Amino acid sequence: MNDSEAAMSGSLKRKRKDENDPTELRTDKTENSNDVQTKAKNASLEASTNDNNKFEDLYLDTINRSMLDFDFDKLCSVSLSNLNVYACLVCGKYYQGRGPNSYAYVHALTENHHVFVNCSTLRFYILPESYQVTSAALDDIKYVMQPTYTKEQVSQLDVKETTSYDLDKKPYFPGFIGMNNIKQNDYLNVIVQALAHVKPFRNYFLLTDFSSSPSIVQRLATLIRKIWNPRAFKNHVSPQELTQEITVLSHKKYSVNEQQDPIEFLTWLLSTLHVALGGSRKKVFSLKPTSIIHYIFQGCIRMESQKIHAQTRAGDHIVFEADRRIEVNLVPFLYLTLDPPPKPLFQDEFEGNIIPQVSVYELLTKYNGVTTQELAGFRRRFHITHAPSYIMFHVKRFTRNNYFPEHNPTIVTFPLEGLDLAPYIDKTFLEKNPKLSTIYNLCVNIVHESIFQGENESHVFKVQVKNKATNKWYQIQDLYVEEVSSDLINLGETYIQIWERQTRLP
Numbered sequence: 001m002n003d004s005e006a007a008m009s010g011s012l013k014r015k016r017k018d019e020n021d022p023t024e025l026r027t028d029k030t031e032n033s034n035d036v037q038t039k040a041k042n043a044s045l046e047a048s049t050n051d052n053n054k055f056e057d058l059y060l061d062t063i064n065r066s067m068l069d070f071d072f073d074k075l076c077s078v079s080l081s082n083l084n085v086y087a088c089l090v091c092g093k094y095y096q097g098r099g100p101n102s103y104a105y106v107h108a109l110t111e112n113h114h115v116f117v118n119c120s121t122l123r124f125y126i127l128p129e130s131y132q133v134t135s136a137a138l139d140d141i142k143y144v145m146q147p148t149y150t151k152e153q154v155s156q157l158d159v160k161e162t163t164s165y166d167l168d169k170k171p172y173f174p175g176f177i178g179m180n181n182i183k184q185n186d187y188l189n190v191i192v193q194a195l196a197h198v199k200p201f202r203n204y205f206l207l208t209d210f211s212s213s214p215s216i217v218q219r220l221a222t223l224i225r226k227i228w229n230p231r232a233f234k235n236h237v238s239p240q241e242l243t244q245e246i247t248v249l250s251h252k253k254y255s256v257n258e259q260q261d262p263i264e265f266l267t268w269l270l271s272t273l274h275v276a277l278g279g280s281r282k283k284v285f286s287l288k289p290t291s292i293i294h295y296i297f298q299g300c301i302r303m304e305s306q307k308i309h310a311q312t313r314a315g316d317h318i319v320f321e322a323d324r325r326i327e328v329n330l331v332p333f334l335y336l337t338l339d340p341p342p343k344p345l346f347q348d349e350f351e352g353n354i355i356p357q358v359s360v361y362e363l364l365t366k367y368n369g370v371t372t373q374e375l376a377g378f379r380r381r382f383h384i385t386h387a388p389s390y391i392m393f394h395v396k397r398f399t400r401n402n403y404f405p406e407h408n409p410t411i412v413t414f415p416l417e418g419l420d421l422a423p424y425i426d427k428t429f430l431e432k433n434p435k436l437s438t439i440y441n442l443c444v445n446i447v448h449e450s451i452f453q454g455e456n457e458s459h460v461f462k463v464q465v466k467n468k469a470t471n472k473w474y475q476i477q478d479l480y481v482e483e484v485s486s487d488l489i490n491l492g493e494t495y496i497q498i499w500e501r502q503t504r505l506p
Contacts, residue, residue: 343409
């Protein structure tokens with residue numbers, strides 16, 4: 001046997017040995033199988049990723065941000081259901097579901113609109129393929145739907161001047177934007193705008209997680225966050241979702257269909273929020289507030305009451321005498337009512353209406369503990385025993401007689417800064433809290449205006465708020481926002497005011 005035959009014979013023997021060795025056969029087959037499966041899996045993932053990227057590149061440019069408006073109630077435009085609702089990011093309409101035969105699925109097929117967002121989870125999907133998109137290009141939409149803030153950002157709201165731009169490149173100031181008047185809800189708009197500029201109230205609703213809170217708290221928090229949104233698509237917001245919830249909770253007393261008194265709505269809203277945030281239902285004053293509402297706004301007055309008796313003397317002569325017993329009660333309050341002098345009955349020499357002016361200090365004498373008021377058979381005196389950090393005044397302009405409501409147009413003059421309430425606060429409170437200032441500065445002023453159409457009188461409300469970062473005042477009336485001179489604030493019929501306690505310097 002030559003050398004070549006020997007080599008061939010050895011090779012054949014080795015091959016037969018390998019074929020007959022079960023261990024080596026098993027090893028080779030296992031390795032080959034794993035390699036095939038791994039390669040197939042990688043190829044499938046790579047193909048899927050390429051497909052997803054292809055779909056994203058294909059459809060994300062169809063999003064029309066100018067058509068998106070997330071201020072309205074999230075209801076399917078076909079079934080009117082609020083469950084599992086998706087927003088089409090091409091046309092802005094809401095549809096239910098994303099599975100086969102769902103309204104969103106059908107819309108994607110018939111209208112060739114493919115990018116949707118779940119209004120609850122804020123997850124984005126491509127339909128009808130039904131896969132999730134996680135592109136960073138969609139973060140601005142997610143932020144507009146649910147703005148979020150950090151403590152550092154909130155701390156700069158009253159310090160740093162911020163100018164933002166909407167989709168049309170129009171500048172606006174976050175926090176000082178208009179609000180839609182859907183029909184007759186300007187009374188609601190001014191209250192929401194006012195509360196959104198009370199610093200501790202605003203900060204609480206910007207930073208707190210309300211995912212497990214009642215719906216009215218969630219919707220108010222969302223609206224306040226949108227008011228202060230520095231990355232908004234448009235320079236105004238709509239209170240539609242909040243008004244829907246308020247209409248239901250108030251049994252249609254407060255809705256967009258009928259004008260209401262802002263002070264009555266403010267009372268209802270603060271009481272409802274107090275309970276919704278876990279506050280106590282007991283109508284007694286406590287030094288330990290049970291909710292943020294009472295912590296900010298609740299104060300207390302001491303009311304001394306004497307009953308007046310009518311006695312007949314000398315025939316038909318009637319004499320009114322006050323009871324010797326004086327009843328003293330501590331009454332909590334969220335705002336103090338100021339009573340302007342009665343409307344004049346006569347006209348001036350030019351046959352025009354006489355509109356008197358009165359200082360806010362004169363109206364505050366009601367709470368000095370000395371001045372008496374007679375009403376409903378009682379003589380009463382009032383004195384503030386606990387002054388809150390934010391104190392609200394209501395100028396009582398509307399009264400109702402036996403025939404028709406009356407409007408008092410008296411102009412109330414007041415300083416914008418440096419209102420000293422020390423003469424109207426009990427000395428015991430001042431002695432117990434020597435570090436608390438009695439000086440208050442105005443931060444919100446709600447103004448009433450009468451509009452006459454023939455013999456019919458309608459009422460319009462607007463709010464004036466201060467931008468602390470620029471020390472400028474802005475007047476907001478529904479969608480209209482304009483800077484107003486501080487000299488003109490005293491000229492309107494002030495109706496509701498919110499004063500902030502000045503920080504006492506050490």
